[in-house]
Amino acid sequence: MPDKAKLSSSEIGVLWMTFQQKTMILRMLEYFIEHADDEQSKKIMVDCYEQVSPYEQKIKDLFTQEGAAVPVGFTEDDVHPGAPKLYDNGFDIMFLRLIKEISMGMHTLNLNMTYRQDVMQMYKELTAITQVTYEKCTTYLIQKGLLTRSPYTQIPKSVEFVQDVSYLSGFNPFKENVH
Numbered sequence: 001m002p003d004k005a006k007l008s009s010s011e012i013g014v015l016w017m018t019f020q021q022k023t024m025i026l027r028m029l030e031y032f033i034e035h036a037d038d039e040q041s042k043k044i045m046v047d048c049y050e051q052v053s054p055y056e057q058k059i060k061d062l063f064t065q066e067g068a069a070v071p072v073g074f075t076e077d078d079v080h081p082g083a084p085k086l087y088d089n090g091f092d093i094m095f096l097r098l099i100k101e102i103s104m105g106m107h108t109l110n111l112n113m114t115y116r117q118d119v120m121q122m123y124k125e126l127t128a129i130t131q132v133t134y135e136k137c138t139t140y141l142i143q144k145g146l147l148t149r150s151p152y153t154q155i156p157k158s159v160e161f162v163q164d165v166s167y168l169s170g171f172n173p174f175k176e177n178v179h
Contacts, residue, residue: 007066010113016071018110018126019059023073025099026053030076032092035085041093044136048096051129058122090146097137097147103130 007015029049036042056073063070107130111123141147 004118005116007062007068007119008115011116011119012066012068014110014113014123015059015062015119018106019056019071019073021103021106022052022055022059023075026056027074027076027079029096031079031081031083032096034081036092037089040140041089044093044133044140045096047136048129048133051133052126055122055126062119090141090144093137093140094146097134097141100130100134100137104134 026049029045029052033042033045033049036045060070104127107123107127111120111127114120114123138147142149
């Protein structure tokens with residue numbers, strides 16, 4: 001029995017997709033970092049970049065070790081760093097937060113399709129990075145007044161149970177009113 005099992009078809013698929021996603025976000029972060037006006041937001045993006053960038057090479061290495069083609073992700077040719085900034089301050093962190101919301105779900109789904117310990121570990125690490133970055137983005141946006149919290153509501157003071165099942169009949173706009 002070999003020391004390490006070959007990558008399964010689902011592992012190849014999620015790694016390929018993850019490579020595309022990570023190279024895209026790294027190129028976007030490079031652009032955002034270059035145009036950052038706020039030092040606090042720049043630090044959040046630099047920290048995220050530094051934590052995520054090694055995974056580009058880790059995924060390449062996994063494919064190379066398998067003798068598989070290495071995906072062509074997003075490269076510096078896909079970004080024009082000198083392009084003018086076309087967004088307001090806070091957009092970069094709002095966008096990063098949104099990407100991290102998506103990543104939280106994707107890394108969990110991808111973990112469910114992996115079998116090798118090294119690949120599972122990679123998705124667990126990416127999930128942890130994502131959660132920390134998401135929290136930093138949320139805190140930053142709230143502090144800057146750029147993120148609106150959910151509305152507050154009255155807190156229930158007691159528990160009530162349904163006594164009548166008439167609510168089950170639902171609303172029927174075609175029902176004739178009998179008054």
